[in-house]
Amino acid sequence: MTILIKNVLVEGREKNIYIEGNEIAAITDAGSGRSKVREAEFVIDGKRKAVIPGLFNGHTHAAMTLLRGYADDMPLHEWLSTKIWPLEARITEEDVYWGTKLACLEMIKSGTTFFNDMYWYWGGSTRAVAESGIRAMLSAVFIDGFDEEKAKEQIKRNEALYRESKKLPKRIIFALGPHAIYTVSEESLCWVRDFSERHDLLVHIHLSETEAEVEECIKRYGMRPVEFLDRIGFLSSRTIACHCIHLSRKEMELLRKNDVKIVHNPGSNMKLSSGTLPYEELKKAGLYANIALGTDGCASNNNLDMIEEMKIASLVHKALSGDPTSMPAHEAFELATRNAAKMFRLNSGVIEEGKLADIALIDLTKVELVPNHNLTSNIVYSANGSCVDTVICDGEILMEGRKVNGEDEIKEKAQEVAYELVNRKSP
Amino acid sequence: MTILIKNVLVEGREKNIYIEGNEIAAITDAGSGRSKVREAEFVIDGKRKAVIPGLFNGHTHAAMTLLRGYADDMPLHEWLSTKIWPLEARITEEDVYWGTKLACLEMIKSGTTFFNDMYWYWGGSTRAVAESGIRAMLSAVFIDGFDEEKAKEQIKRNEALYRESKKLPKRIIFALGPHAIYTVSEESLCWVRDFSERHDLLVHIHLSETEAEVEECIKRYGMRPVEFLDRIGFLSSRTIACHCIHLSRKEMELLRKNDVKIVHNPGSNMKLSSGTLPYEELKKAGLYANIALGTDGCASNNNLDMIEEMKIASLVHKALSGDPTSMPAHEAFELATRNAAKMFRLNSGVIEEGKLADIALIDLTKVELVPNHNLTSNIVYSANGSCVDTVICDGEILMEGRKVNGEDEIKEKAQEVAYELVNRKSP
Numbered sequence: 001m002t003i004l005i006k007n008v009l010v011e012g013r014e015k016n017i018y019i020e021g022n023e024i025a026a027i028t029d030a031g032s033g034r035s036k037v038r039e040a041e042f043v044i045d046g047k048r049k050a051v052i053p054g055l056f057n058g059h060t061h062a063a064m065t066l067l068r069g070y071a072d073d074m075p076l077h078e079w080l081s082t083k084i085w086p087l088e089a090r091i092t093e094e095d096v097y098w099g100t101k102l103a104c105l106e107m108i109k110s111g112t113t114f115f116n117d118m119y120w121y122w123g124g125s126t127r128a129v130a131e132s133g134i135r136a137m138l139s140a141v142f143i144d145g146f147d148e149e150k151a152k153e154q155i156k157r158n159e160a161l162y163r164e165s166k167k168l169p170k171r172i173i174f175a176l177g178p179h180a181i182y183t184v185s186e187e188s189l190c191w192v193r194d195f196s197e198r199h200d201l202l203v204h205i206h207l208s209e210t211e212a213e214v215e216e217c218i219k220r221y222g223m224r225p226v227e228f229l230d231r232i233g234f235l236s237s238r239t240i241a242c243h244c245i246h247l248s249r250k251e252m253e254l255l256r257k258n259d260v261k262i263v264h265n266p267g268s269n270m271k272l273s274s275g276t277l278p279y280e281e282l283k284k285a286g287l288y289a290n291i292a293l294g295t296d297g298c299a300s301n302n303n304l305d306m307i308e309e310m311k312i313a314s315l316v317h318k319a320l321s322g323d324p325t326s327m328p329a330h331e332a333f334e335l336a337t338r339n340a341a342k343m344f345r346l347n348s349g350v351i352e353e354g355k356l357a358d359i360a361l362i363d364l365t366k367v368e369l370v371p372n373h374n375l376t377s378n379i380v381y382s383a384n385g386s387c388v389d390t391v392i393c394d395g396e397i398l399m400e401g402r403k404v405n406g407e408d409e410i411k412e413k414a415q416e417v418a419y420e421l422v423n424r425k426s427p
Numbered sequence: 428m429t430i431l432i433k434n435v436l437v438e439g440r441e442k443n444i445y446i447e448g449n450e451i452a453a454i455t456d457a458g459s460g461r462s463k464v465r466e467a468e469f470v471i472d473g474k475r476k477a478v479i480p481g482l483f484n485g486h487t488h489a490a491m492t493l494l495r496g497y498a499d500d501m502p503l504h505e506w507l508s509t510k511i512w513p514l515e516a517r518i519t520e521e522d523v524y525w526g527t528k529l530a531c532l533e534m535i536k537s538g539t540t541f542f543n544d545m546y547w548y549w550g551g552s553t554r555a556v557a558e559s560g561i562r563a564m565l566s567a568v569f570i571d572g573f574d575e576e577k578a579k580e581q582i583k584r585n586e587a588l589y590r591e592s593k594k595l596p597k598r599i600i601f602a603l604g605p606h607a608i609y610t611v612s613e614e615s616l617c618w619v620r621d622f623s624e625r626h627d628l629l630v631h632i633h634l635s636e637t638e639a640e641v642e643e644c645i646k647r648y649g650m651r652p653v654e655f656l657d658r659i660g661f662l663s664s665r666t667i668a669c670h671c672i673h674l675s676r677k678e679m680e681l682l683r684k685n686d687v688k689i690v691h692n693p694g695s696n697m698k699l700s701s702g703t704l705p706y707e708e709l710k711k712a713g714l715y716a717n718i719a720l721g722t723d724g725c726a727s728n729n730n731l732d733m734i735e736e737m738k739i740a741s742l743v744h745k746a747l748s749g750d751p752t753s754m755p756a757h758e759a760f761e762l763a764t765r766n767a768a769k770m771f772r773l774n775s776g777v778i779e780e781g782k783l784a785d786i787a788l789i790d791l792t793k794v795e796l797v798p799n800h801n802l803t804s805n806i807v808y809s810a811n812g813s814c815v816d817t818v819i820c821d822g823e824i825l826m827e828g829r830k831v832n833g834e835d836e837i838k839e840k841a842q843e844v845a846y847e848l849v850n851r852k853s854p
Contacts, residue, residue, distance in 0.1 A: 068797075069804035073755035106794045270746035271808070273753075302808040303795045308735070312742065319697035319743065326700075328500035367533045368730045368812075370495075370838045371845035377496035381698070381729040385795075386813030411797045418798035 001041055001395055006030065008046025008361060010351055012375070017051060019357040022395035027353055042397060048365050049389055050375055053349050054113025054358040055306040056340030058263035059204075059242040059294030061119045062128075063091075063099030065106065066418040068298040076210070076272055084299055088120065090424050095417050096124030102414035103304055104132035108404055110305045110385025111360035113393040114344065116240065116263070116294065118177040118204050122161055129172055133398045135358060137344055139177025139204045142192070146185045155191055162199065171394045173202075173344075175240070180206040181225050182216050186232060193234045202238050202344070208251070209243035210274055226251035235260050240343065242294065244282075245275040252278070252285040261290050261343040264335065266313045268296030279317045279327060292340035293332070305385040306336050314380060329380040361390035428468055428822055433457065435473025435788060437778055439802070444478060446784040449822035454780055469824060475792050476816055477802055480776050481540025481785040482733040483767030485690035486631075486669040486721030488546045489555075490518075490526030492533065493845040495725040503637070503699055511726055515547065517851050522844050523551030529841035530731055531559030535831055537732045537812025538787035540820040543667065543690070543721065543771065545604040545631050549588055556599055560825045562785060564771055566604025566631045571615050578615045589626065598821045600629075600771075602667070607633040608652050609643050613659060620661045629665050629771070635678070636670035637701055653678035662687050667770065669721065671709075672702040679705070679712040688717050688770040691762065693740045695723030706744045707753060719767035720759070732812040733763050741807060756807040788817035 003019040007030045010017070014030040018038050026038070071083035096119060107115060114135040119125055122140040129136045140161055144151035158176060165174035178184045178192045196203045208214060208225045221228045226247065229235050235258035242263040244255070255262065264277040282291060295301045295309050310332040317327040341349025348356040362369070362379065366387045369378045379387070391399040398404060430446040434457045437444070441457040445465050453465070498510035523546060534542060541562040546552055549567040556563045567588055571578035585603060592601030605611045605619045623630045635641060635652045648655045653674065656662050662685035669690040671682070682689065691704040709718060722728045722736050737759040744754040768776025775783035789796070789806065793814045796805045806814070818826040825831060 066798065067800075068795075068809055069799070069801040072801070072804045072808060073752050076751060079751070102794065102797060109794055267742065270742035271751065273745045273749045273751040276746065298809070302804065303810075305795070305811070308738075308811065311735075312739070315694065315697035315739065316743075316746065318700045319703065322700045324503060324506070324698065324700040325500050365835075365838065367529065367536055367834070367838060368732070370529060371493065371842045372496070373494075373845070373849065374496040374499070377499045377729065381499060382495055382725070383730075384732070384735065384811040384813065386811065407794070408792075411792065411794060415798045418800070422800065 003042045003044065003357070003392065003395070003397065004038060004040035005044045005046045005051065005361070009050035009364070009375075017046070019392065019395055022357055024351070024353055024355050024357050024359075027351070044361070044390060044397075044400065046361065048363070049361040050364055051351055052111070052360050052362060052379070053337040053341070053351060054360050054391065054393060055111050055336045056292060056344065056349070057107060057112050057115035057294050057304060057306055058240070058292035058340050058343070059265055059296060060103070060115050060117055060304060061297035062103035062115060062117050062125060062304075063096040063119050064297030064299045065102040065304070066095060066099040066414065066421055068302045070299065070422060072271075072302070087421060091120060091421065093121040093124040095421050096121035097128050098410075098414045098417040100125045100128035101132065101410045103298070104128055104134045105404060105407060105410050106304045108132065108134060108391050108398045109388065109402070110307060111362075111388035111391060112304065112306050113358040113360070113391060114340070114346065116175070116204060116344065118179070126165075126168060126172055130169055133396050134393055135171040135346070137173040137175045137202060137204070139175040142176065142178045142188065143183045144185050144188050145183060151185055151188045154188065158195070162201070175202040175204050177204045180209070180213065181228060182213055189229070189234050190232055193232070196238055197236070200238070202240055204240045205242065207241040207244055208246045211246055214246045224248060224251055226254050230254045230258065237261070243269065243274065244277055245269060247278060252282060252287070255282075255290075256285050256287055259290065261292070262287065263292050263294045264313060265294045265296040266316050267309055268300040270312070270316060272300055276316055276320055280321055289339055289342065291335055292343050293335045307379060307383050307385050307387070310336055310380045329374075329377045332380045333376050357395040358393050359391075360388050362387055363389040430469045430471065430784070430819065430822070430824065431465060431467035432471045432473045432478065432788070436477035436791070436802075444473070446819065446822055449784055451778070451780055451782050451784050451786075454778070471788070471817060471824075471827065473788065475790070476788040477791055478778055479538070479787050479789060479806070480764040480768070480778060481787050481818065481820060482538050482763045483719060483771065483776070484534060484539050484542035484721050484731060484733055485667070485719035485767050485770070486692055486723060487530070487542050487544055487731060488724030489530035489542060489544050489552060490523040490546050491724030491726045492529040492731070493522060493526040493841065493848055495729045497726065497849060499698075499729070514848060518547060518848065520548040520551040522848050523548035524555050525837075525841045525844040527552045527555035528559065528837045530725070531555055531561050532831060532834060532837050533731045535559065535561060535818050535825045536815065536829070537734060538789075538815035538818060539731065539733050540785040540787070540818060541767070541771065541773065543602070543631060545606070553592075553595060553599055557596060560823050561820055562598040562773070564600040564602045564629060564631070566602040569603065569605045569615065569619070570610045571612050572610060573612045578612055581615065582618055585622070589628070602629040602631050604631045607636070607640065608655060609640055616656070616661050617659055620659070623665055624663070627665070629667055631667045632669065634668040634671055635673045636696075638673055641673045651675060651678055653681050657681045657685065664688070670696065670701070671704055672696060674705060679709060679714070682709075682717075683712050683714055686717065688719070689714065690719050690721045691740060692721045692723040693743050694736055695727040697739070697743060699727055703743055703747055707748055716766055716769065718762055719770050720762045734806060734810050734812050734814070737763055737807045756801075756804045759807045760803050784822040785820050786818075787815050789814055790816040
């Protein structure tokens with residue numbers, strides 16, 4: 001497939017973008033004599049639109065869209081134990097499929113072309129992602145509860161999923177998803193470490209999200225979470241550590257030494273009062289390029305809008321540091337694009353020839369983007385997901401003029417599934 | 428004019444809403460035998476929509492939409508002195524008119540039907556508001572810089588504006604706008620106090636926004652800002668005090684004693700690293716019903732989306748208090764509706780017969796509102812301004828199906844004016 005986007009703003013200048021297969025094949029000056037407009041199967045009018053890299057949602061549990069607004073404003077443990085876990089105990093693969101379909105739709109509609117997921121029923125998620133056209137890294141929740149039998153099951157299951165993943169479209173990437181150090185045994189973590197190294201797989205883990213996690217780790221292993229993972233050789237440049245809130249200086253240094261990747265989830269962390277990623281300190285420790293942004297799941301955010309997430313990220317660091325220059329707009333934007341692409345080993349995250357055609361067009365006629373003194377500022381501080389007009393992922397047009405194929409059916413069916421799920425009797 | 432909204436969700440039930448003149452004349456069960464549908468000049472299909480009170484933006488400087496994204500991520504004083512003030516020195520009434528037109532458009536598009544404004548060129552603002560159909564309380568910036576001559580001018584000007592305001596449509600309300608205690612002399616503040624009492628006018632003031640303000644006040648008057656205003660008898664139930672970040676216990680008690688109204692601007696306060704309103708403490712002091720929400724101006728937010736502001740408000744208090752039950756969704760929603768209506772002495776802020784027809788319809792088919800387990804949660808935590816489909820203010824339809832009359836011209840002209848302003852030579 002070939003796509004031509006005519007007269008679109010690329011960093012303030014009108015250009016033509018020519019997409020061939022799943023790549024940006026050429027970017028030429030619009031209207032200049034030298035640029036002959038190539039023919040293409042699809043032509044998109046880019047007038048009054050600006051192109052940006054498709055956004056990266058670095059950490060989510062996509063199918064939790066089903067639980068959006070189901071339980072909010074509760075103490076963390078009560079929320080988990082009385083609301084989220086009982087529901088998740090009766091969730092089915094079909095639920096996960098529809099929840100993930102809804103999530104993919106929401107992400108496409110807000111300019112996200114990649115997400116990093118960890119959830120139950122990997123088969124449901126992969127089916128939804130395969131159909132949606134979005135790019136994703138999908139891991140199955142690996143929890144053994146320190147039980148040897150369960151550990152064996154999980155290992156067997158992940159080996160099978162890894163084999164299965166080879167049959168999927170290339171835009172679906174398999175990752176290992178050990179849930180956290182308080183739900184996965186040391187033995188299983190070591191298996192993850194070895195399997196990830198052998199097959200060069202990324203590892204998606206929750207790390208130092210709450211103070212309770214740190215305290216429990218000190219009790220169990222006599223050291224803090226990052227220290228423990230370093231001791232067992234778990235940490236590497238393949239580790240995608242999500243949250244990373246409660247860190248000592250020494251732990252930050254260990255993260256740097258091991259080139260660990262970090263996903264910041266400011267909205268979820270604020271909503272659950274978990275604390276905040278020590279952004280300025282991590283930057284000082286040399287980890288800036290290793291940080292991406294995520295929304296977390298919809299039960300704790302409650303949307304998947306990465307444009308909103310960039311603003312929340314910047315605001316919370318300005319507020320906490322007392323320094324209005326903290327996390328300027330261009331950094332928040334890089335966290336959601338360039339940094340994330342590198343972290344997930346994708347040839348994208350910037351608009352350049354030869355990069356993957358994972359892009360979004362911003363509608364510059366939206367009132368919140370007028371005037372346009374500074375597009376990055378406008379996107380980060382004023383826009384929201386509804387300012388995205390067109391989304392292309394892997395060279396396919398997933399949304400044009402805010403229309404996505406099959407949208408109504410997805411919303412209706414997912415809503416039905418969600419209502420049925422919350423009213424379902426325990427098994 | 429009469430408007431009938433058919434089959435719209437009112438607190439979870441399908442109703443018909445009948446609007447006559449500028450009031451909600453009747454709310455009847457949809458589809459029930461007893462409710463004969465009255466005829467109306469305009470009929471709106473409310474299917475898959477929910478009605479909410481139009482939102483209140485409790486504090487803004489509307490025309491600053493012109494400076495959206497013009498200067499961000501800078502230290503406060505440098506930002507004001509090198510960017511904002513020099514531009515404001517050369518702003519004209521025509522600029523203010525177009526900036527306010529743009530602001531009104533943005534507010535209508537995000538469900539806001541009332542805003543409380545303080546800015547230069549009151550005439551420009553009132554003209555824009557009169558044309559837009561939105562409801563507003565407009566004050567002229569009153570700054571005398573502790574100069575007796577300027578004070579006299581300002582007093583004369585405000586007396587004239589007050590007289591002029593009587594000719595305006597009733598939905599435009601005149602208020603006094605003494606900028607702050609560090610820009611207005613004690614004598615002028617006393618004049619404001621007396622004039623406001625004599626004519627029963629609300630008074631819009633910035634109060635305790637920065638630590639520097641508090642320090643300066645202690646130097647100048649030997650006491651803290653709220654103590655000073657209490658001493659001169661300035662505080663009353665007519666005082667709309669914006670920001671209120673740096674408050675002692677004693678000051679909170681003085682605010683309560685004087686029934687002062689408070690506007691919280693979390694987005695702006697975070698972006699400028701000003702600190703945060705002590706929400707839980709003010710609630711404990713019995714001031715909950717006196718608190719509303721505002722966006723502040725677009726130079727420091729950078730949009731006027733009250734739906735986004737509700738989320739930011741709730742998140743920042745959950746994050747700072749360490750308590751995820753802090754400012755639950757229904758409180759954030761009340762701050763932007765019921766509380767604000769009372770504060771600005773308007774018979775609105777709730778959906779009831781006899782209330783002003785200042786309402787918004789939410790489009791429940793938006794992907795971020797699916798599923799709809801809890802509408803208030805969805806609006807506060809997941810929606811943004813683009814989920815608003817229809818806006819009615821003072822009984823007039825200002826937006827239907829997201830279309831506002833004259834929208835394109837307003838955006839084009841305001842953009843032109845904004846670019847011309849930032850490139851204009853100093854006078």
